[in-house]
Amino acid sequence: MAITQKDRIAVPLIIALSVIVPLVVLILMYLPERYNLFGTQAGTFPLFHAVLNGTTALLLLMGYYFMNVKEYLLHRNVMIAAFALSAIFLVSYVISKISNDPVAYGGEGVLRYVYFFILITHILLSAIIVPLVLFTMYHGLTAQYEKHARIARWTFPVWLYVAITGVLVYVFMLPYY
Template identity: 75%
Template sequence: MKTTLKSSDRVAVPVIIGLSIAVPVIVLILMLLPERYNIFGTDTITFPLFHAILNFATAVLLIVGYFFMRIQNYVLHRNTMIAAFGLSAIFLVSYVLSKISNEPIPYGGEGILRYVYFFILVSHIVLSGIIVPLVLFTIYRGLSGEYEKHARIARWTFPIWLYVAITGVLVFLFMLPYY
Protein backbone atom coordinates (compact mmCIF):
# COMPACT_ATOMS: atom_id res chain seq x y z
CA MET A 1 0.00 0.00 0.00
CA LYS A 2 1.42 3.35 -1.02
CA THR A 3 1.24 6.17 1.50
CA THR A 4 1.12 9.78 0.48
CA LEU A 5 2.23 12.81 2.40
CA LYS A 6 -0.45 15.17 3.61
CA SER A 7 -0.04 18.68 2.25
CA SER A 8 0.99 19.92 5.71
CA ASP A 9 3.64 17.17 5.86
CA ARG A 10 5.14 18.46 2.61
CA VAL A 11 6.06 21.65 4.48
CA ALA A 12 6.52 20.44 8.05
CA VAL A 13 8.72 17.41 7.42
CA PRO A 14 11.41 19.30 5.44
CA VAL A 15 11.34 22.15 7.97
CA ILE A 16 11.79 19.69 10.85
CA ILE A 17 14.61 17.90 9.05
CA GLY A 18 16.27 21.22 8.17
CA LEU A 19 16.10 22.46 11.76
CA SER A 20 17.33 19.09 13.03
CA ILE A 21 20.44 19.46 10.90
CA ALA A 22 20.93 23.22 11.31
CA VAL A 23 20.72 23.37 15.11
CA PRO A 24 23.63 21.00 15.89
CA VAL A 25 25.73 22.45 13.06
CA ILE A 26 25.23 26.01 14.32
CA VAL A 27 26.07 25.00 17.90
CA LEU A 28 29.22 23.18 16.72
CA ILE A 29 30.36 26.18 14.67
CA LEU A 30 29.79 28.52 17.60
CA MET A 31 31.74 26.26 19.95
CA LEU A 32 34.70 26.50 17.58
CA LEU A 33 34.70 30.31 17.41
CA PRO A 34 38.25 31.63 17.80
CA GLU A 35 37.02 34.67 19.74
CA ARG A 36 34.08 35.34 22.07
CA TYR A 37 32.00 38.50 22.25
CA ASN A 38 30.37 39.00 25.63
CA ILE A 39 27.52 40.98 24.13
CA PHE A 40 25.55 41.10 27.39
CA GLY A 41 28.49 41.66 29.74
CA THR A 42 27.45 38.65 31.82
CA ASP A 43 29.40 36.82 34.49
CA THR A 44 30.68 33.36 33.63
CA ILE A 45 27.97 31.67 35.71
CA THR A 46 24.98 33.62 34.40
CA PHE A 47 24.20 31.54 31.31
CA PRO A 48 24.91 28.14 32.91
CA LEU A 49 22.69 28.98 35.90
CA PHE A 50 19.90 30.16 33.60
CA HIS A 51 20.28 26.99 31.52
CA ALA A 52 20.13 24.79 34.62
CA ILE A 53 16.93 26.53 35.74
CA LEU A 54 15.40 26.07 32.28
CA ASN A 55 16.42 22.40 32.21
CA PHE A 56 15.03 21.78 35.70
CA ALA A 57 11.74 23.48 34.83
CA THR A 58 11.56 21.53 31.57
CA ALA A 59 12.07 18.24 33.44
CA VAL A 60 9.28 19.15 35.88
CA LEU A 61 6.94 20.08 33.03
CA LEU A 62 7.73 16.84 31.20
CA ILE A 63 6.84 14.80 34.29
CA VAL A 64 3.66 16.83 34.88
CA GLY A 65 2.73 16.51 31.19
CA TYR A 66 3.25 12.75 31.37
CA PHE A 67 1.00 12.63 34.43
CA PHE A 68 -1.74 14.54 32.59
CA MET A 69 -1.47 12.13 29.67
CA ARG A 70 -1.77 9.13 32.02
CA ILE A 71 -4.96 10.51 33.59
CA GLN A 72 -6.23 11.32 30.08
CA ASN A 73 -6.43 15.08 30.60
CA TYR A 74 -5.22 15.77 27.09
CA VAL A 75 -5.80 19.52 27.14
CA LEU A 76 -3.53 19.98 30.18
CA HIS A 77 -1.10 17.46 28.67
CA ARG A 78 -0.92 19.48 25.45
CA ASN A 79 -0.52 22.80 27.26
CA THR A 80 2.15 21.47 29.60
CA MET A 81 4.13 19.91 26.78
CA ILE A 82 3.91 23.11 24.74
CA ALA A 83 5.28 24.96 27.78
CA ALA A 84 8.15 22.44 28.02
CA PHE A 85 8.83 22.96 24.32
CA GLY A 86 8.80 26.73 24.85
CA LEU A 87 11.36 26.47 27.65
CA SER A 88 13.52 24.24 25.47
CA ALA A 89 13.34 26.78 22.65
CA ILE A 90 14.36 29.56 25.05
CA PHE A 91 17.18 27.33 26.25
CA LEU A 92 18.40 26.77 22.71
CA VAL A 93 18.49 30.49 21.88
CA SER A 94 20.21 31.25 25.18
CA TYR A 95 22.69 28.43 24.67
CA VAL A 96 23.67 29.81 21.26
CA LEU A 97 24.12 33.27 22.82
CA SER A 98 26.25 31.77 25.60
CA LYS A 99 28.56 30.10 23.06
CA ILE A 100 29.07 33.49 21.40
CA SER A 101 29.59 35.25 24.74
CA ASN A 102 31.66 33.01 27.00
CA GLU A 103 34.84 30.96 26.67
CA PRO A 104 34.39 27.27 27.43
CA ILE A 105 35.39 26.33 30.96
CA PRO A 106 37.15 23.01 31.45
CA TYR A 107 36.01 20.54 34.08
CA GLY A 108 38.55 20.36 36.88
CA GLY A 109 37.36 17.30 38.76
CA GLU A 110 39.53 14.24 39.26
CA GLY A 111 39.19 10.54 39.91
CA ILE A 112 35.92 8.68 39.49
CA LEU A 113 33.91 11.92 39.37
CA ARG A 114 35.76 12.91 36.20
CA TYR A 115 34.63 9.70 34.48
CA VAL A 116 31.06 10.11 35.74
CA TYR A 117 31.01 13.73 34.57
CA PHE A 118 32.28 12.92 31.09
CA PHE A 119 29.85 10.01 30.71
CA ILE A 120 26.97 12.30 31.65
CA LEU A 121 28.29 15.11 29.43
CA VAL A 122 28.88 12.95 26.34
CA SER A 123 25.53 11.16 26.64
CA HIS A 124 23.83 14.55 27.20
CA ILE A 125 25.45 16.04 24.09
CA VAL A 126 24.71 13.06 21.84
CA LEU A 127 21.10 12.80 22.97
CA SER A 128 20.66 16.59 22.68
CA GLY A 129 21.27 16.25 18.96
CA ILE A 130 18.87 13.33 18.69
CA ILE A 131 16.12 15.00 20.71
CA VAL A 132 15.65 17.94 18.33
CA PRO A 133 13.89 16.00 15.55
CA LEU A 134 12.11 13.75 18.04
CA VAL A 135 10.56 16.70 19.88
CA LEU A 136 9.67 18.52 16.67
CA PHE A 137 7.99 15.46 15.14
CA THR A 138 6.22 14.60 18.41
CA ILE A 139 4.84 18.11 18.82
CA TYR A 140 3.87 18.28 15.15
CA ARG A 141 2.04 14.95 15.22
CA GLY A 142 0.20 15.89 18.41
CA LEU A 143 -0.83 19.34 17.22
CA SER A 144 -1.90 18.02 13.80
CA GLY A 145 -4.20 15.49 15.47
CA GLU A 146 -2.24 12.42 14.41
CA TYR A 147 -2.46 10.93 17.89
CA GLU A 148 -1.42 7.39 16.99
CA LYS A 149 1.79 8.63 15.36
CA HIS A 150 2.23 11.09 18.21
CA ALA A 151 1.99 8.32 20.81
CA ARG A 152 4.40 6.04 18.93
CA ILE A 153 7.14 8.66 18.71
CA ALA A 154 6.42 10.10 22.19
CA ARG A 155 7.37 6.72 23.71
CA TRP A 156 10.92 7.48 22.57
CA THR A 157 10.86 11.25 22.89
CA PHE A 158 9.74 11.47 26.50
CA PRO A 159 12.51 9.45 28.20
CA ILE A 160 15.25 10.94 26.02
CA TRP A 161 14.00 14.51 26.49
CA LEU A 162 13.69 13.95 30.26
CA TYR A 163 17.21 12.49 30.37
CA VAL A 164 18.62 15.46 28.45
CA ALA A 165 16.87 17.92 30.78
CA ILE A 166 18.04 16.16 33.96
CA THR A 167 21.60 15.66 32.75
CA GLY A 168 21.70 19.34 31.78
CA VAL A 169 21.15 20.16 35.45
CA LEU A 170 23.73 17.55 36.51
CA VAL A 171 26.36 19.00 34.15
CA PHE A 172 25.76 22.41 35.73
CA LEU A 173 26.13 20.97 39.24
CA PHE A 174 29.37 19.22 38.29
CA MET A 175 30.73 22.44 36.77
CA LEU A 176 29.53 24.77 39.55
CA PRO A 177 32.86 24.90 41.39
CA TYR A 178 34.66 25.99 38.22
CA TYR A 179 32.51 28.94 37.15
Protein backbone atom coordinates (compact mmCIF):
# COMPACT_ATOMS: atom_id res chain seq x y z
CA MET A 1 0.00 0.00 0.00
CA ALA A 2 1.13 3.51 -0.73
CA ILE A 3 2.18 5.79 2.06
CA THR A 4 -0.10 8.80 2.23
CA GLN A 5 0.83 12.35 3.16
CA LYS A 6 -1.07 11.83 6.43
CA ASP A 7 1.04 8.73 7.14
CA ARG A 8 4.25 10.71 6.62
CA ILE A 9 3.22 12.97 9.48
CA ALA A 10 1.32 10.56 11.73
CA VAL A 11 3.71 7.59 11.72
CA PRO A 12 6.80 9.51 12.92
CA LEU A 13 4.63 11.31 15.48
CA ILE A 14 3.26 8.01 16.80
CA ILE A 15 6.77 6.55 16.96
CA ALA A 16 8.09 9.63 18.77
CA LEU A 17 5.25 9.52 21.32
CA SER A 18 5.78 5.78 21.76
CA VAL A 19 9.38 6.44 22.81
CA ILE A 20 8.87 9.69 24.73
CA VAL A 21 5.91 8.63 26.91
CA PRO A 22 7.57 5.58 28.53
CA LEU A 23 10.83 7.51 28.94
CA VAL A 24 9.10 10.40 30.72
CA VAL A 25 7.31 7.99 33.06
CA LEU A 26 10.58 6.16 33.78
CA ILE A 27 12.40 9.41 34.51
CA LEU A 28 9.62 10.60 36.81
CA MET A 29 9.77 7.34 38.78
CA TYR A 30 13.30 8.27 39.83
CA LEU A 31 12.85 11.94 40.64
CA PRO A 32 15.02 12.84 43.64
CA GLU A 33 12.33 15.19 44.98
CA ARG A 34 8.53 15.25 44.73
CA TYR A 35 6.36 18.32 44.18
CA ASN A 36 2.86 17.67 45.49
CA LEU A 37 1.10 19.84 42.95
CA PHE A 38 -2.41 19.38 44.33
CA GLY A 39 -1.70 18.58 47.98
CA THR A 40 -3.05 15.06 47.56
CA GLN A 41 -2.59 12.10 49.87
CA ALA A 42 -0.73 9.02 48.64
CA GLY A 43 -3.87 6.94 47.89
CA THR A 44 -5.83 9.60 46.00
CA PHE A 45 -4.26 9.14 42.59
CA PRO A 46 -4.23 5.32 42.72
CA LEU A 47 -7.99 5.19 43.41
CA PHE A 48 -8.63 7.57 40.52
CA HIS A 49 -6.35 5.48 38.29
CA ALA A 50 -8.14 2.27 39.26
CA VAL A 51 -11.49 3.84 38.36
CA LEU A 52 -10.10 5.01 35.01
CA ASN A 53 -8.58 1.58 34.30
CA GLY A 54 -11.74 -0.28 35.31
CA THR A 55 -13.92 1.97 33.18
CA THR A 56 -11.51 1.64 30.27
CA ALA A 57 -11.71 -2.17 30.55
CA LEU A 58 -15.51 -2.01 30.43
CA LEU A 59 -15.42 0.32 27.42
CA LEU A 60 -12.99 -2.00 25.63
CA LEU A 61 -15.34 -4.94 26.17
CA MET A 62 -18.27 -2.85 24.92
CA GLY A 63 -16.25 -1.79 21.88
CA TYR A 64 -15.41 -5.40 21.13
CA TYR A 65 -19.07 -6.34 21.42
CA PHE A 66 -20.20 -3.50 19.14
CA MET A 67 -17.59 -4.47 16.56
CA ASN A 68 -18.80 -8.09 16.61
CA VAL A 69 -22.44 -7.07 16.08
CA LYS A 70 -21.35 -4.68 13.31
CA GLU A 71 -22.41 -1.53 15.15
CA TYR A 72 -19.36 0.32 13.87
CA LEU A 73 -20.41 3.83 14.89
CA LEU A 74 -20.99 2.67 18.47
CA HIS A 75 -17.71 0.74 18.32
CA ARG A 76 -15.86 3.87 17.19
CA ASN A 77 -17.42 6.09 19.85
CA VAL A 78 -16.78 3.66 22.69
CA MET A 79 -13.18 3.14 21.59
CA ILE A 80 -12.62 6.90 21.40
CA ALA A 81 -13.99 7.14 24.95
CA ALA A 82 -11.60 4.37 26.07
CA PHE A 83 -8.73 6.24 24.40
CA ALA A 84 -9.76 9.49 26.11
CA LEU A 85 -9.84 7.79 29.52
CA SER A 86 -6.42 6.29 28.85
CA ALA A 87 -5.06 9.71 27.92
CA ILE A 88 -6.52 11.19 31.12
CA PHE A 89 -4.96 8.29 33.02
CA LEU A 90 -1.56 8.98 31.47
CA VAL A 91 -1.61 12.69 32.35
CA SER A 92 -2.82 11.91 35.87
CA TYR A 93 -0.21 9.18 36.28
CA VAL A 94 2.57 11.59 35.32
CA ILE A 95 1.23 14.16 37.80
CA SER A 96 1.05 11.47 40.50
CA LYS A 97 4.69 10.50 39.92
CA ILE A 98 5.71 14.14 40.28
CA SER A 99 3.54 14.57 43.40
CA ASN A 100 3.95 11.47 45.56
CA ASP A 101 6.76 9.16 46.59
CA PRO A 102 6.37 5.56 45.44
CA VAL A 103 4.69 3.25 47.95
CA ALA A 104 6.28 -0.14 48.52
CA TYR A 105 4.28 -3.36 48.46
CA GLY A 106 4.31 -4.99 51.89
CA GLY A 107 2.69 -8.33 51.13
CA GLU A 108 4.41 -11.63 51.84
CA GLY A 109 4.34 -15.23 50.70
CA VAL A 110 2.70 -16.37 47.49
CA LEU A 111 0.73 -13.11 47.16
CA ARG A 112 4.01 -11.24 46.84
CA TYR A 113 4.97 -13.36 43.80
CA VAL A 114 1.52 -12.97 42.27
CA TYR A 115 1.63 -9.20 42.83
CA PHE A 116 5.06 -8.78 41.25
CA PHE A 117 4.13 -10.97 38.28
CA ILE A 118 1.05 -8.82 37.68
CA LEU A 119 2.99 -5.59 38.25
CA ILE A 120 5.92 -6.47 35.98
CA THR A 121 3.72 -7.70 33.12
CA HIS A 122 1.51 -4.62 33.58
CA ILE A 123 4.50 -2.27 33.35
CA LEU A 124 6.07 -4.00 30.34
CA LEU A 125 2.80 -4.15 28.42
CA SER A 126 2.00 -0.53 29.36
CA ALA A 127 5.01 0.56 27.32
CA ILE A 128 4.02 -1.67 24.41
CA ILE A 129 0.40 -0.52 24.43
CA VAL A 130 1.25 3.10 23.58
CA PRO A 131 2.19 2.49 19.92
CA LEU A 132 -0.41 -0.26 19.54
CA VAL A 133 -3.25 2.02 20.63
CA LEU A 134 -1.98 5.00 18.66
CA PHE A 135 -1.60 3.02 15.44
CA THR A 136 -4.95 1.26 15.94
CA MET A 137 -6.74 4.55 16.55
CA TYR A 138 -4.99 6.22 13.63
CA HIS A 139 -5.88 3.46 11.17
CA GLY A 140 -9.47 3.34 12.37
CA LEU A 141 -9.99 7.10 12.26
CA THR A 142 -8.41 7.40 8.79
CA ALA A 143 -10.63 4.61 7.41
CA GLN A 144 -7.72 2.21 6.86
CA TYR A 145 -9.93 -0.57 8.16
CA GLU A 146 -7.83 -3.52 6.99
CA LYS A 147 -4.76 -2.18 8.82
CA HIS A 148 -6.96 -1.24 11.76
CA ALA A 149 -8.36 -4.76 12.06
CA ARG A 150 -4.92 -6.39 11.75
CA ILE A 151 -3.37 -4.36 14.57
CA ALA A 152 -6.54 -4.29 16.71
CA ARG A 153 -6.28 -8.08 17.07
CA TRP A 154 -3.12 -7.44 19.10
CA THR A 155 -4.10 -4.14 20.67
CA PHE A 156 -7.38 -5.27 22.21
CA PRO A 157 -6.09 -8.12 24.44
CA VAL A 158 -2.97 -6.20 25.49
CA TRP A 159 -4.94 -3.02 26.27
CA LEU A 160 -7.57 -5.01 28.15
CA TYR A 161 -4.87 -6.82 30.15
CA VAL A 162 -3.17 -3.53 31.04
CA ALA A 163 -6.48 -1.98 32.13
CA ILE A 164 -7.50 -4.97 34.27
CA THR A 165 -4.08 -5.43 35.84
CA GLY A 166 -4.03 -1.71 36.63
CA VAL A 167 -7.07 -2.31 38.82
CA LEU A 168 -5.49 -5.44 40.33
CA VAL A 169 -2.30 -3.56 41.23
CA TYR A 170 -4.46 -1.01 43.05
CA VAL A 171 -6.31 -3.77 44.94
CA PHE A 172 -3.01 -5.38 45.99
CA MET A 173 -1.58 -2.01 47.09
CA LEU A 174 -4.70 -0.73 48.88
CA PRO A 175 -3.54 -1.72 52.40
CA TYR A 176 -0.25 0.17 51.94
CA TYR A 177 -1.50 3.61 50.87
